[in-house]
Amino acid sequence: xxxxxxxxxxxxxxxxxxxxxxxxxxxxxxxxxxxxxxxxxxxxxxxxxxxxxxxxxxxxxxxxxxxxxxxxxxxxxxxxxxxxxxxxxxxxxxxxxxxxxxxxxxxxxxxxxxxxxxxxxxxxxxxxxxxxxxxxxxxxxxxxxxxxxxxxxxxxxxxxxxxxxxxxxxxxxxxxxxxxxxxxxxxxxxxxxxxxxxxxxxxxxxxxxxxxxxxxxxxxxxxxxxxxxxxxxxxxxxxxxxxxxxxxxxxxxxxxxxxxxxxxxxxxxxxxxxxxxxxxxxxxxxxxxxxxxxxxxxxxxxxxxxxxxxxxxxxxxxxxxxxxxxxxxxxxxxxxxxxxxxxxxxxxxxxxxxxxxxxxxxxxxxxxxxxxxxxxxxxxxxxxxxxxxxxxxxxxxxxxxxxxxxxxxxxxxxxxxxxxxxxxxxxxxxxxxxxxxxxxxxxxxxxxxxxxxxxxxxxxxxxxxxxxxxxxxxxx
Numbered sequence: 001x002x003x004x005x006x007x008x009x010x011x012x013x014x015x016x017x018x019x020x021x022x023x024x025x026x027x028x029x030x031x032x033x034x035x036x037x038x039x040x041x042x043x044x045x046x047x048x049x050x051x052x053x054x055x056x057x058x059x060x061x062x063x064x065x066x067x068x069x070x071x072x073x074x075x076x077x078x079x080x081x082x083x084x085x086x087x088x089x090x091x092x093x094x095x096x097x098x099x100x101x102x103x104x105x106x107x108x109x110x111x112x113x114x115x116x117x118x119x120x121x122x123x124x125x126x127x128x129x130x131x132x133x134x135x136x137x138x139x140x141x142x143x144x145x146x147x148x149x150x151x152x153x154x155x156x157x158x159x160x161x162x163x164x165x166x167x168x169x170x171x172x173x174x175x176x177x178x179x180x181x182x183x184x185x186x187x188x189x190x191x192x193x194x195x196x197x198x199x200x201x202x203x204x205x206x207x208x209x210x211x212x213x214x215x216x217x218x219x220x221x222x223x224x225x226x227x228x229x230x231x232x233x234x235x236x237x238x239x240x241x242x243x244x245x246x247x248x249x250x251x252x253x254x255x256x257x258x259x260x261x262x263x264x265x266x267x268x269x270x271x272x273x274x275x276x277x278x279x280x281x282x283x284x285x286x287x288x289x290x291x292x293x294x295x296x297x298x299x300x301x302x303x304x305x306x307x308x309x310x311x312x313x314x315x316x317x318x319x320x321x322x323x324x325x326x327x328x329x330x331x332x333x334x335x336x337x338x339x340x341x342x343x344x345x346x347x348x349x350x351x352x353x354x355x356x357x358x359x360x361x362x363x364x365x366x367x368x369x370x371x372x373x374x375x376x377x378x379x380x381x382x383x384x385x386x387x388x389x390x391x392x393x394x395x396x397x398x399x400x401x402x403x404x405x406x407x408x409x410x411x412x413x414x415x416x417x418x419x420x421x422x423x424x425x426x427x428x429x430x431x432x433x434x435x436x437x438x439x440x441x442x443x444x445x446x447x448x449x450x451x452x453x454x455x456x457x458x459x460x461x462x463x464x465x466x467x468x469x470x471x472x473x474x475x476x
Contacts, residue, residue, distance in 0.1 A: 035254045037172075038245070042258035043265075044175020047182065048316045049131030051231040052289060052309045054380050055270055056282045058224030061442070063215025063279045067267050069228045072431075074263030077232040079428045080391045082418025083398030084235065085255050089248035090412055095330060101393055104400040108463060113393055114331050115459050120386040121324035122357060124233075126364035127379035128317040129153045134285065134376065135310040138303075146369045152317070153365070157358050160321050161349060174315035181308040182265055185289050189272035192296060215279060222438035226445055227377075229391075229435075230384040231266065252415055259417065284376045324360075325353040335470050367451075374444060381448035385436070389452075392432050395425050 058066045084096070093099045097117055102110025126149075133148035140148070191197045214221065245251050273288045276296050282288045287309065293302035329350045331337035343352030368375045399422050405412045414421050439445040 035250050035257070038250065038254040039257045039261070040175055040179070041172060042254060043262055044172070044178050045316075046232065046234040046258070046262060047178045047265075047312075048234070049128050049309070049313045050227075050233065050380055051266065052313075053131045053134060053284055053287050053376065054127075054227055054230055055266075055273075056284045056288045057227045057377055057380075059270065059274065059279050059282045059288060061216060061227075062220045062224035063211060063213070064274050065214045065221045066224050066228070066274070066279075067271055069221055069224045070231075070263065070266045070270060073225065073228040073232050074259060074266070076229070076391075076428055076431060077235060077263075078259045078417040078419075079421075079424055080394055081235045081255050081259060082415035082421070083395055083425065085251055086413070086415045086418055087398060087401050089251055089415075097390060097394065100397045100401070104397050104404065105393065107467070109393055109397075111336055111463055111466065112456075112459060113390055114327065114336065116386050116390050116456075118324055118327040118331065119360070119455060120233075120383050120390070121320050121327060122360040123364055123379055123383040123386065125153070125156070125317055125320045125324065125357075125361050126368065127376060127383060128313050128320065129156075129361070129365065130368065130376045130379060132310055132313050132317070135287065135290075135306050135313070138286065138290070138306055145375075146365065149365060152314070153358075153361050156314075156318050156321050157354065157361075159318060160325065160354060161351070174312045177308050178312040179265075181305055181312070182269055185293070185305065186265075186268055186272065188293070188297060188301070189275070193275070211278065219438065219441070222435060223442050223445070225435045226384045226388075226439040226442075227380055229387055230380045232262070233383070233387050252417075255415070255417060284374060321354075321357060324357050325350050328353040328356055336466050371447060377444050378448050381439070381445045382451050385439075385449055385452040388432050388436055389456075392429060395429050395432075398422075399425050 055066075058069055062069055087100050088096050091100075095114075098110050098114040101113040129149040129152045130145070132152045133145040136148050137143075137145055188197075216223075269289070273282065273292055276292045277288065282291065287306065289309075290302050290306045293305055328337055328341050329344075329352075332339060332341040332353070338356075341350070341352040341356050344350040364379065368378050371378055398418070402412070402414070402422060418424065420427075436449070440449055
């Protein structure tokens, strides 16, 4: 199958925020995972610090109505995932996000998809480092968080510099740890509310308090959606699965199960946090779940949960570093990034891409801590705007793909997750635009948007030089 992007059809990395199915150094080809394992990897790969710590922001912005935000977020994620898997099952291709945009929207869209996805990965790494620093601050309050975040980043970079062997197994284990921590919190909440845990106070429901469901009205609900979307990022795992799994039906079923289970877990877990805690007491200086366990459970239980999400965040960060290196390396292979990013040793460690990624992480941390705003909220807001961008482009790609195949009278099957397409796809596009506009009314999110806009402008300017370089290479 030929691509309109020429060599870009061979774009190598499996682009995904979730590292669980990435090709790691010296890892032998493995058997394609079945539906249960793929669902486990999907859920565990998507859940990260963006939820365990980041959910404190939308809870404060929306109050109890944040539960509706997580439901909308689940539906929007389903539509984007459905759009992606519809194309990926019919046209399985590594580097799918970029390759499909290249093929159906043109080289400019593909170029932006690749770079925006790379920069999103860098911001994800930085946000995970900051989150890990927040988790560690509970035990080491006298150490500056910027220092802890820097140390974690350096450790991860060193690990990748020496290569990673059999890291997939570690990541799969960490997926189980994250899911178990979340399910454990839900079970604890159920037992506490039912009165089966003796010696602990029986909490009152938020509905019986003076707090209204729409604490900050419809505006608060809409403004919370930017951060809620960050908790759902990482859906690229299903495009990866389409390449590795011969049966498209398995990819479809695992995607449906993942989005369904993930949305239910998010809504139930956040619902219990709101049940226990006044929404204005929740922030990103501590995980809302750890805060709840400290106040209504025991310190040792809170420490166990905090340790679990700290270790899990470490694995997400390690995988994201490797993924970002692969993305940047492949951009270098297509002359869409500087040549030095292709430098690698005999073991396949891409030192050029690693160095560039290290610089990107350092700049992200410096900028985040230098700004007069919440560090973590800035990073996840900036990353969320980028997520909005590549989700928007993915939906446009899906619409173009569907239209082109219909015009050519070719058979195709649309994922059940993209129910109502193409009308639902246009609705989601409008929703993304509306949510972006609402986010601009939040000062901290507005700063993040300015950062995203500046990056977009710089990438667009750079594209004209990149295009000339590619045309020159093709001519020679």
